[in-house]
Amino acid sequence: MNTSLKGEMKKSRKIYITLMKCGMLFCTALVALLTLFMIAYILIKGIPNISWELLSTKPSYISDRIGILPDILNTLYIVITTLIIVIPLGVGAAIYLTEYAKNQKIVAAIEFASETLSGIPSIIYGLVGMLFFCQFMGMKTSLIAGSLTLVIMNLPNVMRTTQESLKTVPQSYREGAFGLGAGKWRMIRTVVLPGCVDGVITGCILSIGRILGESAALLFTAGFAHAMGNIFEALTSPGATLTVALYVYAKEQGEFEVAFAIAAILMILTLIINFSATLVQKYFEKRRKV
Amino acid sequence: MKKKRLFENIVHGVFLILGHITVGFVLLITIYLIVSGIPAIKEIGLVNFLFGTQWAPTKAEPQYGILPFILTSVYGTAGAILIGVPIGFMTAVYLSKVANKKVRAVVENAVNLLAGIPSVVYGLVGMLILVPTIKKIFDVPDGASLFAAIIVLAVMILPSIIKVSITSLDAVPKEYEDASLALGATPTETYFKVSVPAAKSGIAAAVVLGVGRAIGETMAVMMVSGNVANMPSLFESVRFLTTAVSSEMAYSSGLQQQALFSIALVLFLFIMLINVTLNFFLKKERK
Structure with a gap:
């Protein structure tokens, strides 16, 4: 007992x-x-x-100051370019999987590929990005090469969140659209696409978080220059994002004050992203229940 | 009508291409790594490359042995798992079974945040707090060591372990637990002797995911591990597979650069092995 x-x-x-x-x-x-x-x-x-001077200037050896404005702009450019490319690709892939694909083997293969992509470490993306985009495609070390590398990295993210939101679109809506004589494309445009908005937004937030935090994949594809220019000049020239700049300032130059300032900015951004992700999730959950 | 059908076919074609794009990317990465990784292995010799203990590509008689990197990656990952898994596992059980809603929400948010912190920030904190502390406590000449890397990696894999474990613990049918409680087991005993075994493939998946994260981490490790190509030893400066690639990529050329591609290929093979294992456990879990 x-x-x-x-x-x-x-x-x-x-x-x-x-x-x-x-x-x-x-x-x-x-x-x-x-x-x-x-x-x-x-x-x-x-x-x-963090001071206004740090945020609003570029580094200058003459006046011996460090400014991170170019890095902020580069980060912004990379986020925008990557999202513009990755969203259509990810949404398209998700629509293919949920609306078109009939062969279960193909679906399994695509899902395995997407899981594989999300497991590959960023240093390997950086290496392949360097070989393929920078050297083979002749883009050299540039923001656009970095963005394209990040597109491959973030594709599984966007695909997965979109797919999940598409699963919540009721089958009867689709049948209704067909019953009214809509073609497949029209059905997708009017029924499926509006239904995946929340997935796309969640995917965007997750991707922004991942892009902000990425450094190993960008080191060899986008480089670590601190040049400044408008978005079109910047895309074709090398540039460091905030994370890469943090690494360079901390590890190579020993400028820990600047490194901590950047770390604090990144931390605040991370907090905002996490907060908005939770908020968006709650909002969509509520709306779906109504 | 014909026009409409043509249009539908074009749309179908576009989606077909988009759908297969992930497969294309995986093939692209695999092919590029194999094509650029094989030449150096051929020139150095597979055995010399994998089991050579000397990495000295700039010497007059260059040596390309990557055994130190492989062992460092294996030891580092094992160490991180040894520390990170018990902590993550216990936290997951607490959050999934014991904690009230509020506590769970707060800690889950914290875990999500931990996952969102960029790896260079972990590296920075490790560099300025962990490395000096290790130097002081263990009285070693330099705190930047395998041990520092293990601690940083253990923290970095916590979120993945906690999240995946919680998901599978939540999915354990309530009847199992009720039955155990009715038979006289206390709640704590029920969680560890009934719920955990029922969720074991999910927890295994969490561990494998942690292994993948740890073995692939680059920047944080680069900042705290000292980055010298020694054979691994707990309090010595070491170099991982990932950091071996990134630390010399910028200035290398010729055979040295090709050898770096070969290291990446080895790393990729490790990761593929881990992915297949992960998939195996996840499929089991779904059943």
């Missing part, structure tokens, strides 16, 4: 339970505190170093 009538337990059982309970509490607290520490440390160390 493990338990007597008084409800007393064997000692070893009691120890096991207490141990596991303490372990769970300790680990959860550790994870929460770790996150809190990361945020607090970066913000406290970084925010005092």
